Amino acid sequence: MKLKRFLLRYYPPGIILEYEQGGNVKTKSIDLLDLRPETDVDAVVEEIARKEPLITASKTDQVRKLVIRLQEKLSQRDDHHFYLFKVLRAHILPLTNVAFNKSGSSFITGSYDRTCKVWDTASGEELHTLEGHRNVVYAIAFNNPYGDKIATGSFDKTCKLWSSETGKCFHTFRGHTAEIVCLSFNPQSSVIATGSMDTTAKLWDVETGQEKGTLSGHSAEIISLSFNSTGSHLITGSFDHTVSVWDVNSGKKIHTLIGHRAEISSAQFNYDCSLIATGSMDKTCRIWDASSGKCIRTLGGHEDEVLDVGFDYTGQHLLTASADATARVYNATTHILVSKLEGHEGEISKICFNPQGTSVLTASSDKTARLWDPETGACKQILEGHSDEIFSCAFNYEGNTIITGSKDNTCRIWR
Numbered sequence: 103m104k105l106k107r108f109l110l111r112y113y114p115p116g117i118i119l120e121y122e123q124g125g126n127v128k129t130k131s132i133d134l135l136d137l138r139p140e141t142d143v144d145a146v147v148e149e150i151a152r153k154e155p156l157i158t159a160s161k162t163d164q165v166r167k168l169v170i171r172l173q174e175k176l177s178q179r180d181d182h183h184f185y186l187f188k189v190l191r192a193h194i195l196p197l198t199n200v201a202f203n204k205s206g207s208s209f210i211t212g213s214y215d216r217t218c219k220v221w222d223t224a225s226g227e228e229l230h231t232l233e234g235h236r237n238v239v240y241a242i243a244f245n246n247p248y249g250d251k252i253a254t255g256s257f258d259k260t261c262k263l264w265s266s267e268t269g270k271c272f273h274t275f276r277g278h279t280a281e282i283v284c285l286s287f288n289p290q291s292s293v294i295a296t297g298s299m300d301t302t303a304k305l306w307d308v309e310t311g312q313e314k315g316t317l318s319g320h321s322a323e324i325i326s327l328s329f330n331s332t333g334s335h336l337i338t339g340s341f342d343h344t345v346s347v348w349d350v351n352s353g354k355k356i357h358t359l360i361g362h363r364a365e366i367s368s369a370q371f372n373y374d375c376s377l378i379a380t381g382s383m384d385k386t387c388r389i390w391d392a393s394s395g396k397c398i399r400t401l402g403g404h405e406d407e408v409l410d411v412g413f414d415y416t417g418q419h420l421l422t423a424s425a426d427a428t429a430r431v432y433n434a435t436t437h438i439l440v441s442k443l444e445g446h447e448g449e450i451s452k453i454c455f456n457p458q459g460t461s462v463l464t465a466s467s468d469k470t471a472r473l474w475d476p477e478t479g480a481c482k483q484i485l486e487g488h489s490d491e492i493f494s495c496a497f498n499y500e501g502n503t504i505i506t507g508s509k510d511n512t513c514r515i516w517r
């Protein structure tokens with residue numbers, strides 16, 4: 103094994119090692135999820151060198167410099183004030199979803215008008231219209247971190263794979279017998295998973311366009327799915343009140359997470375894939391041990407359905423958003439409530455951290471999106487101007503651009 107070069111990953115903090123083994127170039131990552139501005143650098147470097155054979159004595163100085171750079175990034179102040187940069191009259195019918203590519207240089211919008219559009223973030227210019235679906239384009243995704251492909255899932259029961267650079271359609275995946283409502287690329291961008299109202303999820307080969315397998319076992323619609331960070335496991339959340347954990351290679355079910363008393367709204371892995379968070383219409387969020395499938399904790403307190411859950415990039419904090427117009431921030435390890443986010447006048451359907459973990463973004467039916475301080479729960483900024491409910495919002499990877507998608511058929515870029 104020969105070390106070729108280091109790559110720095112800011113969110114979550116880590117160092118990627120590129121090395122050669124048997125003539126092949128491979129990568130592995132050293133995750134520094136607990137790194138803080140005040141962490142002892144020498145202790146971190148010592149620990150890395152002890153565990154990682156590729157880090158020889160001659161390389162420790164380089165590693166030290168990289169750790170210091172990560173610390174500098176972590177200690178940057180976050181007092182960014184967003185202003186409205188562009189309003190895009192994106193579609194002739196309401197939007198369904200919005201998503202950035204990794205760098206944030208472009209983003210996509212799905213719509214009831216049966217199309218998905220690709221936009222240039224800097225100019226607000228429409229780059230491509232992806233046409234061909236025969237019904238609502240509901241689920242959309244880039245194959246991040248690469249960003250050269252887009253997947254669209256439609257109420258016409260098909261999923262399509264497109265080139266984000268040319269707008270050309272590579273494949274149409276057929277096989278579901280009802281609407282496709284969620285989809286995801288695996289981290290390697292070799293597999294797409296689709297979840298459908300037909301109670302199944304399917305895995306598709308990105309290269310060949312062939313179906314790799316069907317994940318059957320739920321007794322109601324699948325409305326949420328996500329891969330873990332290695333792509334070896336997939337979770338599916340269903341209206342049958344359960345979440346299933348699947349082995350992607352064999353297509354076998356490993357665990358069924360049973361305990362919620364109503365439909366699942368959202369299911370997510372944390373970054374190191376040790377935990378799964380699930381939100382439900384039963385007004386609770388549950389935290390599960392991913393390896394055993396056991397419920398570790400039930401988080402109550404919301405007075406209405408929990409509509410979205412999410413971890414920060416390091417997996418140390420957990421967010422819940424509810425139809426009761428409030429959101430909550432929890433410590434993901436101790437399960438202690440850190441703060442309550444109160445101020446919206448309508449249900450909060452989407453919630454996420456910025457990559458730095460210093461701001462929380464919420465989208466609400468009260469026509470506003472808000473930015474919050476996760477530690478204090480104070481509202482830092484209200485993004486207003488939409489004339490109907492906001493159902494989708496996202497940060498770019500740098501955390502300095504936001505898009506909001508609304509039922510008013512427009513999409514707004516904030517910078």
